[in-house]
Amino acid sequence: MRALTRKLEDERRDHRKHTAELRKALEAAHGENLELRRRLARYEPD
Template identity: 55%
Template sequence: MTPLPDHLRQATRARTQETEQRARTALTELARAGKPVTFTTVARQAGVSSDFLYRSPELRTQIERHRAKAGPAPAGPEDPQGGSSTSAAVRTLSARLTRLQQAHREEVARLRKSLEIAQGENLDLRRRLARYEAD
Protein backbone atom coordinates (compact mmCIF):
# COMPACT_ATOMS: atom_id res chain seq x y z
CA MET A 1 0.00 0.00 0.00
CA THR A 2 1.39 3.39 -0.95
CA PRO A 3 1.56 6.06 1.73
CA LEU A 4 -0.84 8.98 1.55
CA PRO A 5 0.49 12.26 0.23
CA ASP A 6 1.15 14.90 2.89
CA HIS A 7 -1.81 17.10 1.93
CA LEU A 8 -4.24 14.16 2.29
CA ARG A 9 -2.72 13.14 5.61
CA GLN A 10 -3.07 16.72 6.88
CA ALA A 11 -6.68 16.93 5.67
CA THR A 12 -7.50 13.65 7.41
CA ARG A 13 -5.87 14.82 10.62
CA ALA A 14 -7.74 18.15 10.49
CA ARG A 15 -11.07 16.41 9.87
CA THR A 16 -10.46 14.03 12.77
CA GLN A 17 -9.55 16.89 15.11
CA GLU A 18 -12.63 18.85 14.07
CA THR A 19 -14.84 15.79 14.67
CA GLU A 20 -13.27 15.20 18.08
CA GLN A 21 -13.89 18.83 18.98
CA ARG A 22 -17.57 18.56 18.00
CA ALA A 23 -17.87 15.45 20.16
CA ARG A 24 -16.20 17.16 23.15
CA THR A 25 -18.53 20.16 22.75
CA ALA A 26 -21.58 17.89 22.61
CA LEU A 27 -20.38 15.99 25.67
CA THR A 28 -19.93 19.23 27.62
CA GLU A 29 -23.32 20.60 26.54
CA LEU A 30 -25.13 17.41 27.52
CA ALA A 31 -23.41 17.28 30.91
CA ARG A 32 -24.17 20.94 31.65
CA ALA A 33 -27.81 20.52 30.64
CA GLY A 34 -28.13 17.54 32.97
CA LYS A 35 -29.09 15.25 30.10
CA PRO A 36 -27.91 11.65 30.00
CA VAL A 37 -24.43 11.27 28.52
CA THR A 38 -24.28 8.11 26.44
CA PHE A 39 -22.46 7.19 23.28
CA THR A 40 -25.72 7.50 21.35
CA THR A 41 -26.70 10.92 22.71
CA VAL A 42 -23.20 12.34 22.20
CA ALA A 43 -23.01 10.92 18.68
CA ARG A 44 -26.42 12.32 17.80
CA GLN A 45 -25.65 15.76 19.27
CA ALA A 46 -22.21 15.99 17.61
CA GLY A 47 -23.24 14.50 14.28
CA VAL A 48 -20.64 11.73 14.49
CA SER A 49 -20.88 7.96 14.55
CA SER A 50 -20.93 6.11 17.83
CA ASP A 51 -18.17 3.92 16.38
CA PHE A 52 -15.95 7.00 16.19
CA LEU A 53 -16.59 7.66 19.88
CA TYR A 54 -15.83 4.07 20.85
CA ARG A 55 -12.57 4.13 18.85
CA SER A 56 -11.38 7.37 20.44
CA PRO A 57 -9.78 6.39 23.77
CA GLU A 58 -10.04 9.88 25.31
CA LEU A 59 -13.68 10.43 24.33
CA ARG A 60 -14.62 6.90 25.30
CA THR A 61 -13.13 7.35 28.77
CA GLN A 62 -14.93 10.67 29.29
CA ILE A 63 -18.30 9.28 28.20
CA GLU A 64 -17.90 6.19 30.39
CA ARG A 65 -16.97 8.42 33.34
CA HIS A 66 -20.14 10.51 32.86
CA ARG A 67 -22.25 7.37 32.54
CA ALA A 68 -20.79 5.97 35.75
CA LYS A 69 -21.59 9.22 37.61
CA ALA A 70 -25.18 9.15 36.38
CA GLY A 71 -25.81 5.66 37.75
CA PRO A 72 -27.65 2.83 36.08
CA ALA A 73 -29.40 3.55 32.82
CA PRO A 74 -33.18 3.95 33.03
CA ALA A 75 -35.31 1.08 31.75
CA GLY A 76 -37.27 3.11 29.20
CA PRO A 77 -36.00 5.32 26.38
CA GLU A 78 -34.93 8.78 27.49
CA ASP A 79 -35.84 10.50 24.27
CA PRO A 80 -39.50 9.95 23.47
CA GLN A 81 -39.02 11.30 19.97
CA GLY A 82 -35.99 9.17 19.17
CA GLY A 83 -36.42 5.83 20.87
CA SER A 84 -40.15 5.20 20.79
CA SER A 85 -40.72 6.67 17.35
CA THR A 86 -37.99 4.43 16.02
CA SER A 87 -39.59 1.43 17.71
CA ALA A 88 -43.00 2.49 16.46
CA ALA A 89 -41.63 2.89 12.95
CA VAL A 90 -40.03 -0.54 13.11
CA ARG A 91 -43.26 -2.09 14.38
CA THR A 92 -45.30 -0.35 11.70
CA LEU A 93 -42.94 -1.41 8.94
CA SER A 94 -42.77 -4.97 10.29
CA ALA A 95 -46.56 -5.21 10.35
CA ARG A 96 -46.75 -3.83 6.82
CA LEU A 97 -44.11 -6.29 5.65
CA THR A 98 -46.01 -9.18 7.24
CA ARG A 99 -49.23 -8.10 5.49
CA LEU A 100 -47.43 -7.81 2.15
CA GLN A 101 -45.82 -11.22 2.56
CA GLN A 102 -49.20 -12.79 3.32
CA ALA A 103 -50.78 -11.06 0.31
CA HIS A 104 -47.95 -12.30 -1.91
CA ARG A 105 -48.29 -15.85 -0.59
CA GLU A 106 -52.02 -15.78 -1.35
CA GLU A 107 -51.39 -14.39 -4.82
CA VAL A 108 -48.76 -17.03 -5.58
CA ALA A 109 -51.13 -19.78 -4.40
CA ARG A 110 -53.91 -18.37 -6.60
CA LEU A 111 -51.59 -18.12 -9.61
CA ARG A 112 -50.34 -21.68 -9.09
CA LYS A 113 -53.92 -22.95 -8.99
CA SER A 114 -54.72 -21.02 -12.19
CA LEU A 115 -51.60 -22.43 -13.85
CA GLU A 116 -52.59 -25.99 -12.89
CA ILE A 117 -56.04 -25.45 -14.41
CA ALA A 118 -54.56 -23.95 -17.59
CA GLN A 119 -52.07 -26.81 -17.95
CA GLY A 120 -54.87 -29.33 -17.47
CA GLU A 121 -56.97 -27.64 -20.15
CA ASN A 122 -53.95 -27.49 -22.45
CA LEU A 123 -53.30 -31.22 -21.97
CA ASP A 124 -56.97 -32.01 -22.64
CA LEU A 125 -56.93 -29.94 -25.86
CA ARG A 126 -53.73 -31.65 -27.04
CA ARG A 127 -55.29 -35.06 -26.46
CA ARG A 128 -58.40 -34.06 -28.42
CA LEU A 129 -56.26 -32.70 -31.22
CA ALA A 130 -54.22 -35.90 -31.31
CA ARG A 131 -57.44 -38.00 -31.62
CA TYR A 132 -58.78 -35.69 -34.35
CA GLU A 133 -55.55 -35.86 -36.37
CA ALA A 134 -55.34 -39.66 -35.97
CA ASP A 135 -58.66 -40.14 -37.75
Protein backbone atom coordinates in the same frame (compact mmCIF):
# COMPACT_ATOMS: atom_id res chain seq x y z
CA MET B 1 -40.31 -0.07 13.38
CA ARG B 2 -43.37 -2.09 14.40
CA ALA B 3 -45.47 -0.47 11.70
CA LEU B 4 -42.90 -1.39 9.07
CA THR B 5 -42.69 -4.94 10.39
CA ARG B 6 -46.47 -5.26 10.30
CA LYS B 7 -46.60 -3.85 6.78
CA LEU B 8 -43.95 -6.32 5.62
CA GLU B 9 -45.85 -9.20 7.22
CA ASP B 10 -49.05 -8.09 5.46
CA GLU B 11 -47.30 -7.80 2.12
CA ARG B 12 -45.69 -11.23 2.51
CA ARG B 13 -49.08 -12.77 3.38
CA ASP B 14 -50.69 -11.09 0.36
CA HIS B 15 -47.83 -12.25 -1.85
CA ARG B 16 -48.19 -15.87 -0.68
CA LYS B 17 -51.95 -15.73 -1.30
CA HIS B 18 -51.49 -14.26 -4.76
CA THR B 19 -48.79 -16.81 -5.61
CA ALA B 20 -51.07 -19.66 -4.51
CA GLU B 21 -53.88 -18.31 -6.68
CA LEU B 22 -51.55 -18.07 -9.67
CA ARG B 23 -50.29 -21.62 -9.14
CA LYS B 24 -53.86 -22.90 -8.99
CA ALA B 25 -54.71 -21.08 -12.23
CA LEU B 26 -51.56 -22.43 -13.87
CA GLU B 27 -52.44 -25.99 -12.86
CA ALA B 28 -55.91 -25.54 -14.35
CA ALA B 29 -54.43 -24.17 -17.57
CA HIS B 30 -52.01 -27.08 -17.81
CA GLY B 31 -54.87 -29.51 -17.34
CA GLU B 32 -56.92 -27.80 -20.02
CA ASN B 33 -53.93 -27.75 -22.36
CA LEU B 34 -53.40 -31.48 -21.86
CA GLU B 35 -57.07 -32.21 -22.56
CA LEU B 36 -57.03 -30.10 -25.72
CA ARG B 37 -53.85 -31.81 -26.96
CA ARG B 38 -55.47 -35.20 -26.41
CA ARG B 39 -58.57 -34.13 -28.33
CA LEU B 40 -56.47 -32.74 -31.14
CA ALA B 41 -54.43 -35.94 -31.37
CA ARG B 42 -57.61 -37.89 -32.05
CA TYR B 43 -58.29 -35.79 -35.15
CA GLU B 44 -54.80 -35.43 -36.56
CA PRO B 45 -53.51 -38.01 -39.06
CA ASP B 46 -50.40 -39.85 -37.90
